[in-house]
Amino acid sequence: MKLTHYRALWLSDIHLGNKDCKAEYLLDFLNHVTVDTLYLVGDIVDMWEMTRQFRWPDAHNQVLQTFMRMSREGTKVIYLPGNHDEPLQSYSGMQFGNIDICREFVHTTAKGKNYLVLHGDQFDGDVTLGKFHGWIGDKGYDLLLFLNRWYNRFRQWQNNHYWSLAGYIKQHIKGANTAIARYRTACCQRAEKMQLDGVICGHIHHPEEHIENGIHYVNDGDWIENCSALGEDNQGNLSLICWTTQMQQHMSVTQLKPRAKTSKAA
Template structure:
């Protein structure tokens, strides 16, 4: 029997199920290595913007089945909606069993006020020109596909993989400015509203930083993503940790036995039941 780490809170975001860039197998390995009391899905878990009925592989279906399994076994799951899954906002404040759907989450833990939200509310391109943001999403997904081919070749010749999109973000002044503005806006608002911790996703930039201004201070956390960085946030023993899958030295966890034996038909049936429960709750 493999040891699973027990955690109070785990935050993951920007999984983008249904796209070629999604690292579903790595995420499933991670989810099978932990036992969280509260799992916060901080937006863009299912990429409804780029959903294609011809592409939703079994590994992606297994993520949904795993989440349902965690909820059944007692994990509280809070699904915070993002921009790529904004259609789920029609179900905001709906709860069914251990799963709830919200647009933001406010918690007080160990005496500290914590504010969780995806972060797309700060993005003007999404708020005012959604079609342009969607077009950019398709371009990003194409870049990820190209990157996967490049990394396959690098792996074959024994070289380390690298991220084309991350390299672009780090070299384009506009992208750097956007990330900086996002982080400043989030922390300024958190300090203004006296939140001790602010937790975001959206920009695919994992980070943990204590920000202090003349008006106060807050701990800024970004869960990153499961496309490029493969990161999550973990809370245990009154401390936040930024988890990186590529740096995890634990022995790999195979998928649960029930998932190994499950056919694609069974997986789709499980998801259908999940959808029907949502409709009944609404």
């Protein structure tokens, strides 16, 4: 089996311990790649969910063991805790075994472009309209995941491949699109203040790339809805990866092509 090599790879929002985690898909993906630097961009373990109902299937344990094995075998692993694995934030700047823990990091690509890497929960205050709004969002998302779970069980019963119903519905909800736009703007503003070329994040389970005021925004997505990641090849090209699509169509990833910075209006 030919393995795809990445100079850097970004994974976020895996939510190990959550019943909607697509650990089997992630394991299949990890078995097809080699990586120099692996960024675990938050919400890797869903500690919130596990306080409500502890569950740790073998596939979830295998994912964690694979990360640890990669770190021992030469892959540099950097863990940037998010909100669902918030207890680990207090260990920022420390190292556990061969894994570095940090809240934010600046990654330099092979092309010399500098990207802020962070989970993204730092911008929750810029996205939500208050605690009630956030509660409504959580309950609505739980419903989306419930529908997504049963819809794909039905598709599996019909021998059809996985398809994210939750992602499709979310794209057609005006309020969700507004929140995504606010989040994107907040991320880009932080990178701009730091005089960086772009920002790489997760948190909102919405893989995409976008140029905003000359800042290259890339969200690597999740392994709850989209089974997506972000990779950098040895030439410094960034590519969003949708693993379920690649499994189905045996297609190569679509290369992202950041546009040149545009001049800002006075």
